Amino acid sequence: MKRLALGLFAAAACLTLPASAHHSFAMFDSSQTRTITGTVVQFRWSNPHVALFVQEEGTSGRSGVWAIELTSPGNLRRLGWSRTTLKPDDRIAVQMNPMRDGRRGGGFRQVTLLESGESYTASLIDIERNN
Amino acid sequence: MNGGSRHFIAAAALIALAAPAAAQDWDAISMPQPSAEEWAAIAELPDLSGTWSPDIRDQFAQMETNPPPWLLHIQEQVDYLYAEEAAGRPKGLFIDCLPHGSPSLMAVTHNAIEFLVTPGRVTVLGESDGNRIRRIWTDGRDMPDDPDPSFDGYSVGHWDGDTLVIETTAILPQVYLAISEAVGIPNNGGMTVSERIHLLEPDLMAVDMVVNAPEILAGPWETRRLFHRRRQRSHEIEQGVCRRGDFIEVEDEWGNAAWAPATQDGMGNLLPDDLFDDLPEDE
Numbered sequence: 001m002k003r004l005a006l007g008l009f010a011a012a013a014c015l016t017l018p019a020s021a022h023h024s025f026a027m028f029d030s031s032q033t034r035t036i037t038g039t040v041v042q043f044r045w046s047n048p049h050v051a052l053f054v055q056e057e058g059t060s061g062r063s064g065v066w067a068i069e070l071t072s073p074g075n076l077r078r079l080g081w082s083r084t085t086l087k088p089d090d091r092i093a094v095q096m097n098p099m100r101d102g103r104r105g106g107g108f109r110q111v112t113l114l115e116s117g118e119s120y121t122a123s124l125i126d127i128e129r130n131n
Numbered sequence: 132m133n134g135g136s137r138h139f140i141a142a143a144a145l146i147a148l149a150a151p152a153a154a155q156d157w158d159a160i161s162m163p164q165p166s167a168e169e170w171a172a173i174a175e176l177p178d179l180s181g182t183w184s185p186d187i188r189d190q191f192a193q194m195e196t197n198p199p200p201w202l203l204h205i206q207e208q209v210d211y212l213y214a215e216e217a218a219g220r221p222k223g224l225f226i227d228c229l230p231h232g233s234p235s236l237m238a239v240t241h242n243a244i245e246f247l248v249t250p251g252r253v254t255v256l257g258e259s260d261g262n263r264i265r266r267i268w269t270d271g272r273d274m275p276d277d278p279d280p281s282f283d284g285y286s287v288g289h290w291d292g293d294t295l296v297i298e299t300t301a302i303l304p305q306v307y308l309a310i311s312e313a314v315g316i317p318n319n320g321g322m323t324v325s326e327r328i329h330l331l332e333p334d335l336m337a338v339d340m341v342v343n344a345p346e347i348l349a350g351p352w353e354t355r356r357l358f359h360r361r362r363q364r365s366h367e368i369e370q371g372v373c374r375r376g377d378f379i380e381v382e383d384e385w386g387n388a389a390w391a392p393a394t395q396d397g398m399g400n401l402l403p404d405d406l407f408d409d410l411p412e413d414e
Contacts, residue, residue, distance in 0.1 A: 024216055024221035024312045026216040026217070026221040027219050027220070027221060029219070046376055047371040047372055047375050048259060048371070048373045049376060071241070072241075072258070072371055073369065073371060074258050074369050074371055077365055077369070078184070078243075078365060080365075100219035125187050125188055127187075127359075128186055128188065128359055
């Protein structure tokens, strides 16, 4: 289980290997990290990529929804996630590599549930470290 | 395995009795029921049970340090694919959800695999979806003269001590020789893969591969991939249907749970548009 304290944000952000299981994550700009705060609209626990949709704080309507892509359910489970780790209406701060073309999408880096303070990452190399 | 020899002899006897008109009379060959001794003999083989996750860091290191010996005109394509990826336009080699095929299932997968060892056969199961399956025949058969091409090809193997030795041919020409999920070239026919799978440590597996692909490589490409074993239940492989990402959950006109095609961008990412069409565009 990757429940990181907030103080470990920086260390986790240094992990630059992609979380992909299906395609390259090069459409996301790994040189930039953006954190948005908002409310979970949907957490799609589905292959080949789990998807997180977040309504950014201060917005309403579809144009304020971010689509954030993670690795597969199997890999996430090995990292301590479940399909109920995030639920609609959860308030979160999610760190991502934004899409290069400026659309509201990103490659997932880390999420913190603001109510509990629990944090999760999704770097595949952490599966190897879970010995 | 003794059982493999028994299978082979039985098959050979049946072939000898069969009419020689057909080059390969597949119906004349049958698989005998495995004996108790053959099941017991599996216990003497290296234990491949558990879930094997690829070593991702090593995959990336291999990309950097040990690229395939591409033919010169193929290298131009590879350079182009790298440039496209660097520019944020990666070619999605696998976003069509067709099987990775051989050798990419072992070389570039980011998902776990598992091995089922049964009399006369080793089966490799991938996680990405139900099409990631390799059947490796260890019953002593020869490579067929002209097997039907497939994504994973036709694999014949045997145990050399504690090493599973596999030869694979008949791989579809469209199957990529991939070095990542964004860089790979269709093998264009004639690709063969030789593998030696063995344990370096109790929970560390090496897959040593020699790939020959005369249409795209200047010579054999020797490479190794590493897999780590986990036995925790949280690491078990689960069904992961790749194409599920192409659909969203809807209700049909009767109120039944159903699927409908999803809106994606060109790179396989779901877009919010039809997931949240009940939300206004903006407020």
